[in-house]
Amino acid sequence: MKQLEKKILKKIYFFETQQTFLQLFLRILAMVSFFLAGIIWIYYIVQELIYQQTLDIFEIFREDLMIIRENFWEVIGIFTEESPILEIMLAIGTLVISVYLIVKFIVNFVKIKNKLNSLIKFWFAR
Amino acid sequence: MKSLSDKEIIIKIKKGEIDYFTYIVKKYTRQIYNFTFKKIKNREDVEDIVQISFLQLYKSVGRLDLEKPVLPYLFQIVRNEMKMFWRRQKATVSLDEKIATDEKEENLEKEIVEKQIEKLPKEQKKAVKLVSQGYSYKEIAKFLNKPLNTIRTIIRRGRLKLIKSKKNETA
Numbered sequence: 450m451k452q453l454e455k456k457i458l459k460k461i462y463f464f465e466t467q468q469t470f471l472q473l474f475l476r477i478l479a480m481v482s483f484f485l486a487g488i489i490w491i492y493y494i495v496q497e498l499i500y501q502q503t504l505d506i507f508e509i510f511r512e513d514l515m516i517i518r519e520n521f522w523e524v525i526g527i528f529t530e531e532s533p534i535l536e537i538m539l540a541i542g543t544l545v546i547s548v549y550l551i552v553k554f555i556v557n558f559v560k561i562k563n564k565l566n567s568l569i570k571f572w573f574a575r
Numbered sequence: 576m577k578s579l580s581d582k583e584i585i586i587k588i589k590k591g592e593i594d595y596f597t598y599i600v601k602k603y604t605r606q607i608y609n610f611t612f613k614k615i616k617n618r619e620d621v622e623d624i625v626q627i628s629f630l631q632l633y634k635s636v637g638r639l640d641l642e643k644p645v646l647p648y649l650f651q652i653v654r655n656e657m658k659m660f661w662r663r664q665k666a667t668v669s670l671d672e673k674i675a676t677d678e679k680e681e682n683l684e685k686e687i688v689e690k691q692i693e694k695l696p697k698e699q700k701k702a703v704k705l706v707s708q709g710y711s712y713k714e715i716a717k718f719l720n721k722p723l724n725t726i727r728t729i730i731r732r733g734r735l736k737l738i739k740s741k742k743n744e745t746a
Binding site for chain 1: 590591592593594596597600601604605608622625626629630633634
């Protein structure tokens with residue numbers, strides 16, 4: 450019976466090892482991919498805005514408060530008109546997904562840590 | 576070894592402390608093995624079924640209802656695995672008529688027995704059903720809150736009634 454118990458546990462730990470490492474790999478890959486995609490989109494947007502010289506309109510903020518107050522909404526209007534909306538949406542989307550994945554990973558971290566501890570104990574501490 | 580209830584063990588496993596599954600394995604392996612061995616006489620096949628059943632139980636730990644005991648669920652998994660095993664066995668043997676009629680007869684007999692069990696008095700029905708699910712007399716006594724000897728008597732009477740009604744039916 451002891452032998453059978455050992456066989457059962459070995460099978461379960463083998464399955465769990467595969468699952469844990471596969472999930473860990475996929476989660477980290479997804480987090481990194483979405484985060485990098487978000488960064489790339491932001492870089493692209495900034496480059497685009499520099500190229501269009503759209504950012505120059507913000508130089509108005511160096512002026513007096515009165516002038517800023519008078520032209521604030523106009524500046525914002527111009528900025529939204531000239532900015533690449535689709536790319537900004539994509540950047541926000543990817544960043545939101547990456548933040549969601551990171552938060553989920555942090556929430557589940559204790560569970561993953563416990564699993565890894567158990568696996569290490571089983572495979573190495575015997 | 577600190578004794579933990581199934582509920583506590585399942586909670587721990589759900590939290591990722593998978594080494595607690597060892598408790599479940601140690602607690603139920605013998606029972607499951609004996610139950611399977613009664614139906615399948617080949618030791619290797621029995622061991623395979625027991626291993627797969629525990630693996631299936633482990634895979635479904637996340638879905639387990641904490642308020643329900645683990646053992647009946649495990650028995651259900653074993654029953655399903657045995658069905659799969661018999662199905663596989665049949666696939667390897669050429670399908671002749673004898674197997675088909677055997678299966679029909681087996682199903683018919685099972686149905687008759689189930690009907691007869693339903694006809695038993697409430698207490699006997701419960702006890703006999705629990706025995707057929709693989710519970711020990713001790714566990715049944717605990718479930719039904721009755722002394723062990725009373726349970727033995729109830730089950731014996733139930734069995735005798737079943738044998739009698741089976742004889743009547745075949746006559």
